[in-house]
Amino acid sequence: MTPTLELSHLVKRFAPGLPPVVDDLSLSAQAGELLTLLGPSGCGKTTTLRLIAGLERPDGGSIRIAGRELTEPFVPPERRGVGLVFQDYALFPHLNVLGNVLFGLRHLPRAERLPRARETLALVGLTIFETRMPHQLSGGQQQRVALARALAPRPALLLLDEPFSNLDAQLRYSTRQEVRSILRRSGTTAILVTHDQEEALAFSDRLVLMRGGRAEQSGTPQEVYAWPRTAFVANFLGRSNLLGGTADRFMARTILGILPLAEAASGPVLVSVRPEHLAFTDDPAGTPVTIVAREFRGHDATYTVHLSGAVGGQELVIHDSGSPVRAEGDQVRVQVTQPARVVR
Numbered sequence: 001m002t003p004t005l006e007l008s009h010l011v012k013r014f015a016p017g018l019p020p021v022v023d024d025l026s027l028s029a030q031a032g033e034l035l036t037l038l039g040p041s042g043c044g045k046t047t048t049l050r051l052i053a054g055l056e057r058p059d060g061g062s063i064r065i066a067g068r069e070l071t072e073p074f075v076p077p078e079r080r081g082v083g084l085v086f087q088d089y090a091l092f093p094h095l096n097v098l099g100n101v102l103f104g105l106r107h108l109p110r111a112e113r114l115p116r117a118r119e120t121l122a123l124v125g126l127t128i129f130e131t132r133m134p135h136q137l138s139g140g141q142q143q144r145v146a147l148a149r150a151l152a153p154r155p156a157l158l159l160l161d162e163p164f165s166n167l168d169a170q171l172r173y174s175t176r177q178e179v180r181s182i183l184r185r186s187g188t189t190a191i192l193v194t195h196d197q198e199e200a201l202a203f204s205d206r207l208v209l210m211r212g213g214r215a216e217q218s219g220t221p222q223e224v225y226a227w228p229r230t231a232f233v234a235n236f237l238g239r240s241n242l243l244g245g246t247a248d249r250f251m252a253r254t255i256l257g258i259l260p261l262a263e264a265a266s267g268p269v270l271v272s273v274r275p276e277h278l279a280f281t282d283d284p285a286g287t288p289v290t291i292v293a294r295e296f297r298g299h300d301a302t303y304t305v306h307l308s309g310a311v312g313g314q315e316l317v318i319h320d321s322g323s324p325v326r327a328e329g330d331q332v333r334v335q336v337t338q339p340a341r342v343v344r
């Protein structure tokens with residue numbers, strides 16, 4: 001099936017001589033898919049979104065939406081069938097909720113506009129607010145109006161640029177869930193840009209982790225979390241303990257002893273051990289450590305430990321949900337409970 005969005009070897013540079021901000025980026029999104037571009041500040045996420053929207057012109061590569069090539073010849077933003085939702089909602093302050101949604105429907109025959117606007121307001125659960133002005137709504141409600149305005153023209157593709165980052169933690173969580181379920185119900189294909197790994201894990205069907213304008217790794221959130229291919233991915237998506245070691249097939253010798261590996265390797269390796277795959281143990285074969293910091297979070301605790309006796313002590317992070325809750329200064333033993341992943 002033709003993907004809804006296909007980027008192929010996309011390149012964008014803002015100044016000659018400087019490295020490209022988007023560098024040979026290829027990715028695709030299938031119909032109905034929620035795809036997230038995740039990465040640190042400055043990695044080129046927003047520029048990628050602006051290229052897709054037609055707000056920037058690429059220096060190389062191609063962009064297709066539903067099989068239609070948009071870069072050569074260049075198709076202007078209003079003819080791309082793309083909806084946009086930004087961090088700051090960008091609602092018209094002098095128009096009420098209904099007026100804001102109607103604004104995006106000016107191209108429709110007059111008789112179709114009002115029913116379409118109302119149908120979309122119902123989809124986002126804002127029917128009873130249609131005569132309110134934007135300033136009379138909460139941040140989450142305003143973002144749902146912005147979503148309705150973008151969805152009303154039934155775009156082939158919806159682009160969301162950090163849409164939840166102006167909301168406080170509680171509202172961010174509920175708005176994210178609502179938006180996800182609205183997009184699912186309407187079968188919308190959407191690209192979300194965020195630097196928030198928790199948001200990417202919770203929201204996406206698939207995510208692309210970007211670094212320096214390139215796709216470092218892509219896959220379902222579960223795949224990328226479970227199989228980080230690089231140290232960067234292991235630390236950007238969740239936390240990780242990175243240990244040097246020497247591998248021989250499915251085993252590696254490390255400062256935590258001989259660890260099983262999830263895949264065969266040989267020679268010097270770097271392995272990733274997730275904090276939840278380290279556990280406290282009474283087994284004398286466990287590695288002795290000292291707890292140097294603890295963050296209790298109710299359902300679990302995060303511990304920072306130093307290997308006892310190690311010079312310059314390697315620091316490890318452990319997530320543990322058991323009791324008793326350990327204290328700073330405690331001398332304990334730890335063991336690895338899952339095969340470690342080999343990363344580059």
Ligand SMILES: Nc1ncnc2c1ncn2[C@@H]1O[C@H](COP(=O)(O)OP(=O)(O)OP(=O)(O)O)[C@@H](O)[C@H]1O
Nearest residue numbers: 014021039040041042043044045046047048194195
């Ligand atoms: N119009 C522009 N002219 C020159 N440089 C730009 C322009 N737009 C973006 N850049 C630069 O391109 C790089 C990537 O910016 P971009 O906004 O795409 O990153 P991002 O991953 O979305 O970051 P953030 O999460 O901080 O928004 C940055 O170094 C930025 O300064």
